[in-house]
Each structure stands twice: as structure tokens, then as C-alpha cells.
Amino acid sequence: MIRFENVGLRYGMGPEVLRDVSLHISPRSFQFLTGPSGAGKTSLLRLLFMTLKPTRGLITVFGKDIATISSKEMPLLRRRIGVVFQDFRLLDHMTTYQNVALPLRVRGKEEATYRAEVEELLHWVGLGERMHVLPPVLSGGEKQRAAIARALIDQPEILLADEPTGNVDPPLARRLLRLFGELNRSGTAVVIATHDLTLMDQINARRMILDQGRLDIYD
Amino acid sequence: MIDADRLKEQALVLIDRAIGLVRGNSSQAPIVPAGNVVGHALMIVIAIMTFLACLTIGAVSLVQSTAATWQSQISTEATIQIRPVEGQDMEALLNQASTIAQGFSGVISTRIIDRAATARLLEPWLGTGLDIDELPVPRLVVVTLDEASPPDFAAIRSALVKDVPGASFDDHRTWVDRLVSMARSTVLIGMAVLGLVIAATVLTVIFATRGAMAGNEHIIEVLHFIGAEQKFVARQFERHFFWTALKGALCGGALAMIIFLGFAWWSSRNLATPEADQATALFGNFSIGSGGYSGVVLIILAVSVLTMITTRMTVIAHLRQVDGRTGDSHEN
Numbered sequence: 001m002i003r004f005e006n007v008g009l010r011y012g013m014g015p016e017v018l019r020d021v022s023l024h025i026s027p028r029s030f031q032f033l034t035g036p037s038g039a040g041k042t043s044l045l046r047l048l049f050m051t052l053k054p055t056r057g058l059i060t061v062f063g064k065d066i067a068t069i070s071s072k073e074m075p076l077l078r079r080r081i082g083v084v085f086q087d088f089r090l091l092d093h094m095t096t097y098q099n100v101a102l103p104l105r106v107r108g109k110e111e112a113t114y115r116a117e118v119e120e121l122l123h124w125v126g127l128g129e130r131m132h133v134l135p136p137v138l139s140g141g142e143k144q145r146a147a148i149a150r151a152l153i154d155q156p157e158i159l160l161a162d163e164p165t166g167n168v169d170p171p172l173a174r175r176l177l178r179l180f181g182e183l184n185r186s187g188t189a190v191v192i193a194t195h196d197l198t199l200m201d202q203i204n205a206r207r208m209i210l211d212q213g214r215l216d217i218y219d
Numbered sequence: 220m221i222d223a224d225r226l227k228e229q230a231l232v233l234i235d236r237a238i239g240l241v242r243g244n245s246s247q248a249p250i251v252p253a254g255n256v257v258g259h260a261l262m263i264v265i266a267i268m269t270f271l272a273c274l275t276i277g278a279v280s281l282v283q284s285t286a287a288t289w290q291s292q293i294s295t296e297a298t299i300q301i302r303p304v305e306g307q308d309m310e311a312l313l314n315q316a317s318t319i320a321q322g323f324s325g326v327i328s329t330r331i332i333d334r335a336a337t338a339r340l341l342e343p344w345l346g347t348g349l350d351i352d353e354l355p356v357p358r359l360v361v362v363t364l365d366e367a368s369p370p371d372f373a374a375i376r377s378a379l380v381k382d383v384p385g386a387s388f389d390d391h392r393t394w395v396d397r398l399v400s401m402a403r404s405t406v407l408i409g410m411a412v413l414g415l416v417i418a419a420t421v422l423t424v425i426f427a428t429r430g431a432m433a434g435n436e437h438i439i440e441v442l443h444f445i446g447a448e449q450k451f452v453a454r455q456f457e458r459h460f461f462w463t464a465l466k467g468a469l470c471g472g473a474l475a476m477i478i479f480l481g482f483a484w485w486s487s488r489n490l491a492t493p494e495a496d497q498a499t500a501l502f503g504n505f506s507i508g509s510g511g512y513s514g515v516v517l518i519i520l521a522v523s524v525l526t527m528i529t530t531r532m533t534v535i536a537h538l539r540q541v542d543g544r545t546g547d548s549h550e551n
Contacts, residue, residue: 072448083444
């Protein structure tokens with residue numbers, strides 16, 4: 001699904017933040033990406049989501065080398081990947097419902113075909129009552145859930161989540177983790193970047209640990 | 220029986236769809252937020268620049284038509300001047316000169332300036348109550364020419380000099396040449412000013428649009444990350460900014476047109492006053508003409524389309540930048 005071979009990344013003239021990273025995210029897999037703050041988790045996620053290109057090494061996403069991929073193919077690949085950003089990236093002038101429905105709207109689907117589906121997902125993440133509220137009014141946890149719902153709405157083949165439980169209380173964090181677990185059982189590969197050890201202890205999954213730019217994988 | 224309510228409802232749905240087709244899907248929130256301070260500032264900048272460009276177009280059009288009128292008016296007339304000659308009957312000489320001139324093709328008519336009119340012409344210098352017979356005053360014959368096929372001036376001149384004692388022929392060539400060169404210079408200067416104003420408008424619109432777009436980069440990125448195609452993202456923004464620009468350009472253009480029409484109205488209402496006479500002497504009847512109005516419409520459309528193209532290019536450039544980010548190039 002996604003494969004890294006000896007990937008290195010540096011910002012500007014600085015030191016390499018990722019060094020010789022090799023990994024393989026297989027279909028239906030579940031993994032945590034962890035490490036101390038500043039270890040490069042977000043950079044690695046951005047490489048996985050193709051918003052950064054590596055300084056060296058090879059990255060293939062769904063069998064395509066991202067160094068040679070055309071700009072027309074990129075949106076089609078991104079549609080197969082759901083992303084939950086650490087800063088949510090919700091559009092403030094749109095309601096929760098409209099934000100969550102946005103991926104379907106940009107694919108050209110008619111609202112009548114997805115309205116029920118979006119409403120159901122919003123109820124499922126506990127935002128049924130906050131459907132028509134603008135993001136600035138939502139709490140951090142609610143924004144987090146809206147961002148997760150937006151990443152899931154089109155049933156992606158892989159879900160990348162950057163600190164998805166960072167802004168929620170422990171019971172909701174457990175609930176979200178169960179949601180990711182269910183999603184994984186239904187066939188979606190999941191990568192969760194977190195430094196929350198208690199969260200990782202709740203699911204027996206592969207751990208990818210970043211330390212000083214190097215990646216160690218514990219299956 | 221026709222259900223009026225049902226028909227009305229269907230008509231409203233159709234209107235809604237039509238608006239939706241033109242302005243995008245109206246049943247949902249617009250992807251680009253409707254109005255903010257930057258958007259309003261862009262609209263105001265576009266309105267001001269369009270207003271200035273339209274005023275310049277109107278002014279150039281006015282100067283161009285006035286210059287053409289000057290040139291046309293003076294080149295359709297020539298003058299025969301007859302100085303008094305001892306022992307010759309002036310009236311007979313005038314008639315003879317008039318007849319000779321009329322014999323040439325390209326001369327439409329001739330008109331002898333009579334004694335009274337001649338006295339009036341000299342009134343500013345010699346005062347009223349002048350007896351023209353007491354002074355050796357030259358007399359004039361005004362020759363009206365066919366502008367399309369002017370006569371042979373040299374032939375008229377030599378015939379007059381040969382047959383009419385004291386006669387000379389002035390075809391106003393010196394004046395026409397001076398006026399033509401002045402009119403051409405004026406129009407050229409006007410065109411240069413218009414070029415500068417249009418260049419300033421283009422640059423202002425481009426920078427103002429890019430400035431307004433800078434506040435929307437997060438929307439471009441979100442759309443991009445959720446898998447929107449480049450043309451979809453570009454369409455959302457270009458449609459939004461096209462309408463913003465069109466509104467601004469229409470305001471600026473309409474204001475310029477109101478000013479043109481206002482001057483034309485003022486000019487027509489004050490035909491006999493000294494102010495209007497002065498303005499008319501300089502600018503004719505102060506009418507901008509269809510060329511000026513067409514220019515205004517063209518400027519409005521051009522500014523709107525330019526804004527749309529700038530928006531599209533800015534979106535595409537930003538998306539390329541997002542896709543092309545490498546660790547090396549990224550600031551972090």
C-alpha cells in the first residue's frame with residue numbers, strides 16, 4: 001500500500017529529521033507511530049500523505065512512485081487516504097455537516113445521495129446535535145471528532161491521524177480508538193501518530209517508534 | 220385546471236437552478252466565503268481603477284473626436300481674399316472670383332462676405348459705425364470644399380491671380396497641417412496616458428487579487444488534501460473573484476458613465492451660456508460617442524476576466540507549490 005525505502009528528509013540546510021526510514025504499510029494493518037516530541041512524527045505523516053517530498057529515498061503509494069506521479073493523478077490517490085490533521089483544518093465558514101460532507105462534494109456527488117450518510121456518521125461520532133454549528137463554536141474535542149468524521153466519510157483505504165486524541169478526555173479517547181478499531185476491522189489500514197502510551201496499551205498493534213530521525217518497528 | 224401555486228413553485232425551482240448554474244451550487248454554503256474585509260477592499264480597488272480607466276478612455280475618445288472635428292471643419296473651407304485695387308470695382312471682382320472658383324470641380328459653393336459682415340469682422344479692432352468704403356479693406360469669398368474630393372488648389376490659385384487683380388487664395392493648409400499635427404499629438408498623448416492607466420489597472424488588479432487570495436490559502440490546501448482536482452479548486456475561486464471583480468468594475472464603470480452623461484446633459488442645458496461656449500469650442504458638444512461607451516464596457520469585462528485569470532493562476536501556482544514541497548525547500 002505505502003512503502004518507504006531508505007527515506008531521508010531535511011528542512012533547508014538543517015540536519016536530517018528522518019534518516020534511512022524504511023517501512024511498509026500493508027492493507028488492513030493497524031499501527032501506532034510514536035516517539036518523543038520533535039522526533040519527526042508529523043514529518044513522517046506528511047510524507048505518507050504526499051504533502052512533502054523526501055530529500056532522498058523512494059516512496060511508493062498504491063504502487064506509484066511519488067517522485068514521478070503527475071499532478072492529475074495526485075487527487076485520485078489522496079481520495080484513497082483519509083487524514084486527520086493535528087490542527088483539524090476545518091473551514092470556519094462552513095457548518096460541521098458541510099465540513100464533513102466536503103470530500104463528497106468535491107467528488108461531484110449530489111447532496112441528496114450523501115445527506116443521510118453524513119448525518120449518521122455525525123451521530124456516530126457524537127456530533128448529532130452540533131451538525132449545524134460553525135467550527136469556531138465547537139470545543140477542541142468536537143473539532144477533533146469533526147475532523148475524524150471528514151477523514152472517514154468516503155471510506156478511505158488508509159487513515160492517517162496525527163494526535164487524534166490529543167484534545168479529548170480519556171473516555172472519548174477510548175471511544176475514538178474503538179472507532180478506529182472498527183474501521184480497521186472493516187478493511188481500512190490505520191496509522192495513528194501519538195505519544196499517548198496509555199492509548200497504545202489499549203490495542204495490541206504494531207508500533208513504529210521514531211527516535212532522533214530513525215525508525216524502529218515492533219510488530 | 221392549472222395549479223398556480225405549483226407552477227410558481229416550479230418556476231422558483233427553475234430560477235434557483237439557473238442561478239445555481241451561473242453562480243455555483245447555491246443550496247450549499249459557498250466553498251469560498253462570501254465576503255470579508257479583503258474581498259471588499261479588492262472590490263473597492265477594482266471599482267476605483269475601473270473608474271479611472273473608463274474616465275481616461277472617455278477623455279481620449281473625446282479628444283480624438285474633437286481633433287477629427289477641428290481638422291474636418293477647417294479643411295472643408297478655403298478663402299479668397301481681394302485687396303482693393305485702384306480703378307477696379309470691388310463687387311465685380313468678388314463676383315468674378317466667385318465664378319472662377321465655382322468652375323472648379325471639388326468646390327461645392329462660394330459665399331461672398333458682404334459689407335455688413337466684413338464690418339462686423341473688423342468691429343473688434345475698428346469699433347462700430349465703420350463706413351467700409353472709406354477704408355481700403357480687403358474683402359473675402361468663402362469657398363466650401365468637397366472634403367472627399369478636394370479641388371486642385373494650385374490651379375484655383377493661378378486662375379485667380381491671373382484673372383482677378385489683387386486676389387489671393389488661402390487654402391488654410393498651414394492651419395490644417397498645424398491642427399492635424401496638434402490633434403495627432405494630443406491623441407498620441409491621450410493613448411499613452413490610457414496605456415499607463417491600463418497598465419496600472421492591470422498591475423493593481425493582479426496584486427490586489429493575489430493579496431485577497433493570500434487569505435484563502437488554507438481553503439485551497441484543505442480542498443487539495445481531501446482530493447479535490449486542480450480545476451475544481453480553481454473554478455471555486457475564479458467564479459467567486461470574477462463576481463467580486465464584476466461588481467466592482469460595474470460600480471466604477473457606471474460612475475464614469477454617469478459623469479459622461481452628466482457633462483453631456485450640462486452641455487446641452489447650457490448651450491447659449493459663455494461657459495458652455497468655451498467648453499464647446501474646446502470639446503465640441505462634449506459627447507463621448509459610442510467608441511467611448513464601448514471602451515467602458517470593454518474595460519469592465521477585461522478587468523473582471525483579468526481578475527478571474529489571476530485567481531486561477533494564483534490557485535494553480537499555490538497547488539503546484541504545495542505538491543512540489545520538499546524537505547529542502549520547505550521552511551520549517
